[in-house]
Amino acid sequence: MTFKTLDDLESGQRVLVRLDLNSPVEDGEVQDNRRFDRHATTVKELAENDHRVVLMAHQGRPGDDDFVSLEQHADILAGHIGMDVEFVADTYGDDALDAIRSLEGGDVLLLENTRMVDEELPEEDPETKAETAFVKTLSEEFDAYVNDAYSAAHRKHASLVGFPLVLPSYAGRVMESEYEANSSIATREFDGDVTMVVGGTKATDVIGVMNALDEKVDQFLLGGIAGELFLRADGHDVGYDLEGMNLFDEQWEKNEETIRNVLDEKGDQIVLATDLAFEDENDERAEIPVASITEKDTAYLDVGSDTVATYTPYIHDSEAVFVKGALGLFEDERFATGTTGVLEAIADTDCFSVVGGGDTSRAIEMYGMSEDDFSHVSIAGGAYIRALTGESLPAVELLQEN
Numbered sequence: 001m002t003f004k005t006l007d008d009l010e011s012g013q014r015v016l017v018r019l020d021l022n023s024p025v026e027d028g029e030v031q032d033n034r035r036f037d038r039h040a041t042t043v044k045e046l047a048e049n050d051h052r053v054v055l056m057a058h059q060g061r062p063g064d065d066d067f068v069s070l071e072q073h074a075d076i077l078a079g080h081i082g083m084d085v086e087f088v089a090d091t092y093g094d095d096a097l098d099a100i101r102s103l104e105g106g107d108v109l110l111l112e113n114t115r116m117v118d119e120e121l122p123e124e125d126p127e128t129k130a131e132t133a134f135v136k137t138l139s140e141e142f143d144a145y146v147n148d149a150y151s152a153a154h155r156k157h158a159s160l161v162g163f164p165l166v167l168p169s170y171a172g173r174v175m176e177s178e179y180e181a182n183s184s185i186a187t188r189e190f191d192g193d194v195t196m197v198v199g200g201t202k203a204t205d206v207i208g209v210m211n212a213l214d215e216k217v218d219q220f221l222l223g224g225i226a227g228e229l230f231l232r233a234d235g236h237d238v239g240y241d242l243e244g245m246n247l248f249d250e251q252w253e254k255n256e257e258t259i260r261n262v263l264d265e266k267g268d269q270i271v272l273a274t275d276l277a278f279e280d281e282n283d284e285r286a287e288i289p290v291a292s293i294t295e296k297d298t299a300y301l302d303v304g305s306d307t308v309a310t311y312t313p314y315i316h317d318s319e320a321v322f323v324k325g326a327l328g329l330f331e332d333e334r335f336a337t338g339t340t341g342v343l344e345a346i347a348d349t350d351c352f353s354v355v356g357g358g359d360t361s362r363a364i365e366m367y368g369m370s371e372d373d374f375s376h377v378s379i380a381g382g383a384y385i386r387a388l389t390g391e392s393l394p395a396v397e398l399l400q401e402n
């Protein structure tokens, strides 16, 4: 491990901890999710080592519906660690400082949403962030900084890159495990086949992964919105926006040439869906072979069962399988077959497997699978894709320099 961890942290200190508790919010209700459960390990360990633990996190983006206070997050987190989590609706003002100074060893306090601080969001160099009033004021109150927010590590925000320049810094347990697993595709050598399952909504994610990993990966199995755009490039009447949709055509305009080039250059490594699923006149799942599609008149919401049957042998014959992005609208049970079919094929083997993508990894718990069926289930999305493509994660690099 190339950074200091909690094993290196003397007990009984004043510790400022950055988590990523960014969660789905439905009608103002913050939804519990695996991020709370994973970060609870770090928080509990710090409290049990008699530290005065102060937590920072963000929720949503200013102006978005999910941009809310962290008050609910404190209660959800408390439920996961089985301890009180005090909340103060302030980040670095007098209320926050008073709350911080009144803590005793083993206490846990959550500060307000970091994105309510003007200096937090602009992506700036760590040196600039270290000079902000936010970082300078808070860092005076602490002996150490712990960054556990791997899934936000691609952001050059003050709470992520400002503190490591002014406080001794350590990786939390989530940071450790996510870094280890997500960098493994780049750092580990596999004797057998390596397979990547790539889907989801963003063609640029799929293109980035293929361009970065074509030397490492033997086959890319495609699905989702991105997979349909590759089918469109392959000459099929799919991957088009129908009335009222905005999933395909804008991406196609921006990426057509790149998609065609990737398909030409890496075609022997790319496996496309052989059939797709849609909602029939009875609102039920129906499937159609891609070769039989001759009209641009249907919205396809999943890859079909024949595609799963085609993809399964690749997975069974692989030493390592990495997943990024869902193969269908898995949130609707009728269109979960592609995503769950592939995940079950992975679970059936003892290959090294990493499942990533904030939305995709939710499919595991939604459909009764266990995280233990996989080597690692990442809670990161954008950060995971950057790890796979070898792009920098500024907050991780700063921990390594500390």
Ligand SMILES: Nc1ncnc2c1ncn2[C@@H]1O[C@H](COP(=O)(O)OP(=O)(O)OP(=O)(O)O)[C@@H](O)[C@H]1O
Pocket (backbone or CB within 6 Å): 199, 200, 201, 202, 223, 224, 225, 300, 301, 302, 324, 325, 326, 327, 328, 329, 330, 331, 356, 357, 358, 359, 360, 361, 380, 381, 382
């Ligand atoms: N054919 C499809 N039609 C509509 N939605 C789809 C389809 N295929 C996949 N999706 C959607 O793609 C989403 C997952 O893709 P996304 O690009 O968000 O990847 P992720 O890695 O899971 O998330 P993130 O990158 O945001 O962490 C799912 O929520 C799913 O509903």
Ligand SMILES: O=C(O)[C@H](O)COP(=O)(O)O
Pocket (backbone or CB within 6 Å): 020, 022, 060, 061, 151, 152, 155, 358, 380, 381, 382
């Ligand atoms: O949920 C996430 O992907 C991370 O928390 C990053 O959130 P952001 O994309 O709003 O920076």
